[in-house]
Amino acid sequence: MKAVQVVGYHDKLQLTEIPEPTITGPLDVIVKIGGAGVCRTDIHILEGQWEAKSGVSLPYTIGHENAGWVHAVGDAVTNVAVGDKVILHPLITCGLCTACRDGDDVHCENSEFPGINTNGGYAEYLRTTARSVVKIDDSLEPADVAALADAGLTAYHAAAKVARVTRPGQYCVIMGAGGLGHIGIQVLKAISGVTLVVLDRNPAAVGLAVEIGADIGIVADGTQVQQVLDLTGGKGAHAVLDFVGEGGATAEGVAMLRQAGNYFVVGYGENINVPTIDIISTEINFIGNLVGSYNDLNELMILAAQGKVTLHTTTYRLDEFQQALDDLDAGRVRGRAILIP
Known part of the structure; x- marks a missing residue:
């Protein structure tokens, strides 16, 4: 064969x-x-x-x-x-x-x-x-x-975890609206009432994200962290679902996370560099997904x-x-x- x-x-x-x-x-x-x-x-x-x-x-x-x-x-x-x-x-x-x-x-x-x-x-x-x-x-x-x-199974596995720890009206930022991200958007829309904020560098991908269920689409042009903070009254998102995991995405994701928030790691390629005092003082959590x-x-x-x-x-x-x-x-x-x- x-x-x-x-x-x-x-x-x-x-x-x-x-x-x-x-x-x-x-x-x-x-x-x-x-x-x-x-x-x-x-x-x-x-x-x-x-x-x-x-x-x-x-x-x-x-x-x-x-x-x-x-x-x-x-x-x-x-x-x-x-x-x-x-x-x-x-x-x-x-x-x-x-x-x-x-x-x-x-x-x-x-x-x-x-x-x-x-x-x-x-x-x-x-x-x-x-x-x-x-x-x-x-x-x-x-x-x-x-x-x-x-891709779908990984996205579902992570999205189901997000759904279990968030409530309707809370915010989840999805980083990356590509192959995995566009599945995660649909899954969360089907099983959760969380408000979905989707970030991607590609405007076409952001457009697709909104078509398939994202509540808010943001082109990652360097202002995305501030836009998320503005949307959430300066507090940050309750959950970040990171389908990128490289190119500086993790530092941006942590900056968008509120106290006691959960960071779900799916994409990979770089290290997460967070001072331990910041982790304990804000009680943020990092959750891997395989x-x-x-x-x-x-x-x-x-x-x-x-x-x-x-x-x-x-x-x-x-x-x-x-x-x-x-x-x-x-x-x-x-x-x-x-x-x-």
Whole structure:
């Protein structure tokens, strides 16, 4: 089958022919890929940022946002059948460790992460397990929801945390209205009464944010911190949901946060530099967010089927992977880029 593989860090990906995955265990599921999301993490992988953490052997197939149709199943699989449309939870999990038994799949002690530390979905087929496949509604197509498997799941996971600690009428600043941000906006609009203030450097992204539910859109032109403080009577936002995490965003985000506020970190790339006396004197909290649980993904698919979360996509053929990555890196992608084998 055709697959796009990492052959070396700081090198370009290569399209090559590799064997199709086969059933090796009773709970295995082979999925024919209908869409694979192109994520900024894929660029970070090529830059070598994940080399030490993942420990993956090269070459391997990239791609961690995947959806498609069930192609083959192991003899113990009962939750899906050949032909079912599915989206894949990013992790392959054991189901036996304490985290899995708590429903906290993302912290499985024995997990594999297709596209990160084992073969992913920039390919025609992918092997996962029965624990990782979520059936999707007949009204949804794999290519339309593929990026919800990670970008959407991460955004939902973080937005649900915001919803649990905020009340209607309070303020949440969303930093970044791109691939993840535009999903987080829709999720919060669907499950929370919080007032959404969305910041982005790109005026078009701000316009899209307002179209899909943001209460206030602000172009990040250097005056955004003061604009947020003015909106909140000088007190700052109750929550900041940061989908950027680099380029000075964290310092600005902290400056927009009120006392006892919560800073939800999703984007990454720089350090948060805050004097500890400022943290204790204001009792602000920093909360990390990594993907989400199987149940989070199932709930997100319900919102998608209800039409409350729509993924804005730009599609590319599998052999156009380099163009997709280049467009993403240059900020030319509106929403999420999707590879279709």
